Amino acid sequence: MEKVEKEISKQIVEKRVRDWKKRLADLYSTIKLWLKDSEYTLMLGPKLPMFEGLMSQFHIPATEVDTADVYKNKNFMLAIKPRGLWVVGANGRIDILTTKGNYTLVDFAEQFKTPHWTLFNGDKNNGVEFNKQSFFTASKVTFA
């Protein structure tokens, strides 16, 4: 198995927080691109506080992460909300909340590697790769 990080340090924790924010920004940009030329728009929503265990342990100040909302014309359709960076067995989790069902996005990539976002709809054993097709399929009920 690939060697990742052998020691936890303040620098590593800070780097991971920066990396998490960048992955979120990249994800929102990607979805924005998918929605281009459609009647749907993605807009950044209220920020969420971020102060996870390792940040506290290394005296790293609390910070905030972006959330995003998708609108059809001016009607709210769904919210994308980061749930946490340090989750068991993955490199971050995001919730996608809609009025008709909820989804979870999990990044299974090794830390600091290209994200491997996987989309789950309740069944933790049956995730699908998160791409334009799975996003629209998952959103179909909401967007219908």
Add this chain to the structure above:
Amino acid sequence: MSNIFDQLDKIYNEIDSDYMGKEIAARSKGAHKKEAQYFNKRIFNDLAYFLFMFTRLEDRVRNLSDTLIDYKMATLTDWKARRVWEIIDRQKKNDSLHFMNRVALLTQKAELITI
């Protein structure tokens, strides 16, 4: 009948989904204070269930490692092989065998530490 982990997973998801429904309803109305309250409830629910699940895991590790130690003590006769297990058995009996050492008895040596 499903095991305790599946049952906890099911109940956790029911509660989490219920709060998520309320959270999204609040967000769609721009009621961000209410939304934050439900988001925080989900976080507390996460922590509570994680703790609950971990205690179940701790029990499982303890039971499996006890069984292994008892088996070694009952079957090993060669002193070279047995002496290490006698030390471990003594720690087991006076409850000083650290949890991670119990885990180590049941797993391969790890080469990777990730955070």
